[in-house]
Amino acid sequence: DGGITQSPKYLFRKEGQNVTLSCEQNLNHDAMYWYRQDPGQGLRLIYYSQIVNDFQKGDIAEGYSVSREKKESFPLTVTSAQKNPTAFYLCASSSNQPQHPIDLPQHFGDGTRLSIL
Amino acid sequence: ELKVEQNPLFLSMQEGKNYTIYCNYSTTSDRLYWYRQDPGKSLESLFVLLSNGAVKQEGRLMASLDTKARLSTLHITAAVHDLSATYFCAVDTGNQFYFGTGTSLTVIP
Numbered sequence: 001d002g003g004i005t006q007s008p009k010y011l012f013r014k015e016g017q018n019v020t021l022s023c024e025q026n027l028n029h030d031a032m033y034w035y036r037q038d039p040g041q042g043l044r045l046i047y048y049s050q051i052v053n054d055f056q057k058g059d060i061a062e063g064y065s066v067s068r069e070k071k072e073s074f075p076l077t078v079t080s081a082q083k084n085p086t087a088f089y090l091c092a093s094s095s096n097q098p099q100h101p102i103d104l105p106q107h108f109g110d111g112t113r114l115s116i117l
Numbered sequence: 118e119l120k121v122e123q124n125p126l127f128l129s130m131q132e133g134k135n136y137t138i139y140c141n142y143s144t145t146s147d148r149l150y151w152y153r154q155d156p157g158k159s160l161e162s163l164f165v166l167l168s169n170g171a172v173k174q175e176g177r178l179m180a181s182l183d184t185k186a187r188l189s190t191l192h193i194t195a196a197v198h199d200l201s202a203t204y205f206c207a208v209d210t211g212n213q214f215y216f217g218t219g220t221s222l223t224v225i226p
Contacts (some may be wrong), residue, residue, distance in 0.1 A: 043216045101165045105150040108159045
């Protein structure tokens, strides 16, 4: 079945360490997104990519980095510069050429919960 | 800056009652989506609204869109406990998706 796979489900980061969250999709979607969700809060956009080898900063990009070398993959690195990384991270994708209205909304992965050790 | 505001932020309602969640947005768009999020889980797409006057219904939930008023509503009819979740609206501008603040719904017996 088509979908978005995020891994790992849980991740712990030591001080000064960079960690990378994986996001893979087999929906043939062009656009991919990373969001951060803090407890009881909404979604805040970190980075997004509309096409391979191109990405843009969202509202809270500081302390994060991404790459988009393949259409299927959009990994997020949480760097040591991100001083408060504890949150729930959600990856999403969407089609730039939807064939059906059901393809319009973003589809989400199951999320990665990141905590500080 | 585009703003998407939902109200109420928190809603506690008794089973069997009706209520409406509101989603106001500050830009022109004719694409709006509603999502549901269960605690600790990801977001699940509920409704796709693509034009002024669009109305979609699924079970006890009905969503509508008024693009002129920049307003979408999610109406809950005869609430049941299974509807307890957080509901988000999202505005699609064609370039980005902008999410509302979310409405945390608790249905109590």
